[in-house]
Amino acid sequence: MGGVLFVDEAYYLYRTDNDRDYGQETIEILLQVMESNRDDLVVILAGYADRMDVFFQSNPGMGSRIAHHLDFPDFTVDELVRIGLLMADQLGYRFSGPALPVLREYLERRRGRPLFANARSVRNAVERARLRHAGRLLAAPGLVGRAEVTTLLPEDLLASRVFETGSAR
Numbered sequence: 001m002g003g004v005l006f007v008d009e010a011y012y013l014y015r016t017d018n019d020r021d022y023g024q025e026t027i028e029i030l031l032q033v034m035e036s037n038r039d040d041l042v043v044i045l046a047g048y049a050d051r052m053d054v055f056f057q058s059n060p061g062m063g064s065r066i067a068h069h070l071d072f073p074d075f076t077v078d079e080l081v082r083i084g085l086l087m088a089d090q091l092g093y094r095f096s097g098p099a100l101p102v103l104r105e106y107l108e109r110r111r112g113r114p115l116f117a118n119a120r121s122v123r124n125a126v127e128r129a130r131l132r133h134a135g136r137l138l139a140a141p142g143l144v145g146r147a148e149v150t151t152l153l154p155e156d157l158l159a160s161r162v163f164e165t166g167s168a169r
Contacts, residue, residue: 002040010045011055031061075118080107084122088152093130095152102154109162129156 007013013023034043045052045062049071056063075083081104088094095103103125110121133156137144157163 004042004044006044006046009047009051011047011051014055014058027059027062031065034065074111074116077104077107077111080111080118080122083119084126087123087126091126091130093126093133093150093152096154099152099154099157102157106157106160106162113162125157125160128160132156132159 013027015023030043034041043066045055045066047055052069056066081100084103084107085095106125107122110116110125129152133152136153136156137148140148
């Protein structure tokens with residue numbers, strides 16, 4: 001009490017496909033606690049808007065107790081690129097000049113596909129590019145320098161299924 005309860009991807013509390021799930025019981029207890037302690041507890045339920053809409057429709061008690069709904073827009077492609085550059089930098093990597101437009105194109109394509117998750121999708125892209133980069137370096141003959149070890153190239157991104165026709169990742 002006296003704090004904040006943050007439930008990310010709250011819609012997973014309600015699963016109609018699983019009779020043995022404790023989510024409905026959890027929701028009922030949460031509703032009781034929210035009602036009994038409404039002056040001493042802040043509850044934040046977060047998740048993707050379409051799934052949260054279904055969640056609130058399936059739980060009328062929850063919908064009537066949550067007074068404020070805030071929708072945050074997806075990041076723009078420019079913001080996603082900056083996030084990707086920052087993530088790579090924090091890991092000690094950088095994108096080569098020719099890799100930057102490929103990163104942008106990757107994010108434009110990925111953003112329009114199912115299961116896009118904003119910064120999480122960017123993180124996954126950077127991680128996969130790093131794995132491809134490591135494989136590329138292992139296959140390279142001879143020694144490589146520091147610049148090669150820390151620089152992601154276009155091919156590290158272009159190998160993604162996002163660049164295949166009709167692909168989701």
